[in-house]
Amino acid sequence: MIVAIDGPAASGKSTTAKMVAKKLKMTYLDTGAMYRAVTLALLRSNTDLDDYDSVCQVVDELELDIFDQGAKTVVRLDGEDVSQAIRSMPVTENVSAVSAMKYVREAMVEIQRNIGKKTNCVVEGRDIGTVVFPDAEFKIFMVADVKIRAERRLKELHEMGDDQSLQEVMADLKRRDKKDSTRVHSPLQKAGDAIEIDTSMLSIDQQVEKVEKFINLVREKNNK
Ligand code: DC
Numbered sequence: 001m002i003v004a005i006d007g008p009a010a011s012g013k014s015t016t017a018k019m020v021a022k023k024l025k026m027t028y029l030d031t032g033a034m035y036r037a038v039t040l041a042l043l044r045s046n047t048d049l050d051d052y053d054s055v056c057q058v059v060d061e062l063e064l065d066i067f068d069q070g071a072k073t074v075v076r077l078d079g080e081d082v083s084q085a086i087r088s089m090p091v092t093e094n095v096s097a098v099s100a101m102k103y104v105r106e107a108m109v110e111i112q113r114n115i116g117k118k119t120n121c122v123v124e125g126r127d128i129g130t131v132v133f134p135d136a137e138f139k140i141f142m143v144a145d146v147k148i149r150a151e152r153r154l155k156e157l158h159e160m161g162d163d164q165s166l167q168e169v170m171a172d173l174k175r176r177d178k179k180d181s182t183r184v185h186s187p188l189q190k191a192g193d194a195i196e197i198d199t200s201m202l203s204i205d206q207q208v209e210k211v212e213k214f215i216n217l218v219r220e221k222n223n224k
Contacts, residue, residue: 001026001120003215004128007142008177008188010149012199013124016142016207020070021122023212028068029115032076034108036086037064037098043076043090043099049097056103064111084212087160092172096179099126105185109117126180129191137222138215139194142207148200149173 003026005017014030015128021028041062047054065076075083085091098104105127112132115121123132129139143151150170157164190196195214199207 001138002115002116002128002133002136003122003138003140003211004108004133004136004191004194005122005124005140005142006126006128006130006188006190006194007140008180009173010153011142011144012152012197012202012204012207013142015204016199016211017122017124019204019208020215021068022071023208024120024122024215026120026122027115028073029066029112029123030073030123031108031128032095033073033083033086034064034111035104036091036095037066037075037077037082038062038104038108039091039095039098040082040086040088043094048096052101052103055098055101057176059104059107063088066115087180089162092176096176096183100183101186102185104152118206126188127186129194130189131186134191138218139191140177140211141190141194141196143198143200145200146170146173146177155186195217 003020005013007013013105018028038059042049042055042058045058047058049055063078067074073083074081075086109132112123116123116133129136129141147170150166150173153173154164154166154169157169197207197210
């Protein structure tokens, strides 16, 4: 069973997906964290992102592990815990360019499908309902007003000790939204059979409740 949750950055996907996974005793899979880990590997190895062959070589050689540990997702790159490092500014600034590359996407999608084959998952990302798991039974597309998304992201960054301004965060979100939704390979897109949830005015509990109601409704319908 796969619950696919897609949408732009800071639309409420992660918090909702984590809580839904916990309630339904499913694995939570943050696919954005995987693209961030690849970006970190490329930055650390000083790979020129325009040099496609070198990018492919780094992708082939890296060892990526992602798993739930209690309430936390742990990401390991070549054995090192990089769960914090993948949230840094240089990674955030470069991840859209890296995740637009076909070779990177194919490698990550293969890992994601393998995880999805083994366990019931709540998977969050940009292309989960459209490309990674097009047959997922439950597809949700989350949206929210860009200012509200920027305020949410700013709060998270301040908690991590980062002192960016609201304007900077909003500019980054808009830039990433544009790049993620206009790229050639697997752009951010609502699947035709996904339901849309606008989280602008919703509390976290309300978001989770909406997703749970949707899942129950689909289950009832399919059991009839
Ligand atoms: O969810 P996030 O902001 O951590 O994701 C980081 C970037 O990864 C985002 O800008 C787009 C990319 N991404 C993607 O292309 N496909 C996914 N399934 C998940 C994330």
